[in-house]
Amino acid sequence: MGALSITGIKPGSTSLKLTAGKITKTVPITVLSRNLLSYGPAEGNGLTATVNTDGSLHVTGTAARQWAGLAWTFPCPVQGTVILRSPTFIAGLTASVKFLDAKGHQLGGQAVSGSNAVAIPAGTVSLRFEILSNEATPTAKDGDLRVQLESGDTAHEWMRPDNTSLKGGAMN
Numbered sequence: 001m002g003a004l005s006i007t008g009i010k011p012g013s014t015s016l017k018l019t020a021g022k023i024t025k026t027v028p029i030t031v032l033s034r035n036l037l038s039y040g041p042a043e044g045n046g047l048t049a050t051v052n053t054d055g056s057l058h059v060t061g062t063a064a065r066q067w068a069g070l071a072w073t074f075p076c077p078v079q080g081t082v083i084l085r086s087p088t089f090i091a092g093l094t095a096s097v098k099f100l101d102a103k104g105h106q107l108g109g110q111a112v113s114g115s116n117a118v119a120i121p122a123g124t125v126s127l128r129f130e131i132l133s134n135e136a137t138p139t140a141k142d143g144d145l146r147v148q149l150e151s152g153d154t155a156h157e158w159m160r161p162d163n164t165s166l167k168g169g170a171m172n
Contacts, residue, residue, distance in 0.1 A: 038074035038163035044170025055160025063133030071171035084112040085155035090143040099124040117153035
């Protein structure tokens with residue numbers, strides 16, 4: 001009996017047809033994005049985010065104040081260590097991911113930002129992806145963000161998340 005190893009090249013669905021003698025079995029295969037984030041259109045605190053055709057976020061507007069912006073909350077898809085990478089950014093905005101318990105409360109003071117790998121705390125049920133103004137006096141923004149959260153401690157080339165239709169909202 002041999003082993004079969006399959007490596008997905010790009011996200012999508014297909015099937016694998018296996019035959020052994022007179023027995024044939026078709027197995028569905030789904031390749032998911034390495035990018036674990038979920039986001040979509042959002043508006044609040046003076047900022048608006050729309051999704052570009054490549055899956056990146058286009059952010060416009062002027063934040064209402066420092067540390068205000070947009071957020072998306074979604075179920076935590078993995079356990080272990082994650083790393084957040086932002087190969088494109090908009091000056092004056094900070095992207096981060098926070099870990100939330102079943103009641104929606106942040107676990108510890110830990111958040112994923114910059115390019116540091118962080119262990120997901122025990123009890124994490126969901127994640128909150130935030131884009132906040134880090135300027136004391138926010139200025140107008142108009143640019144594209146490519147942010148990627150992925151398993152492990154090594155950042156790879158950005159890819160579109162599987163879910164780019166999650167409605168977001170204001171983050172105070």
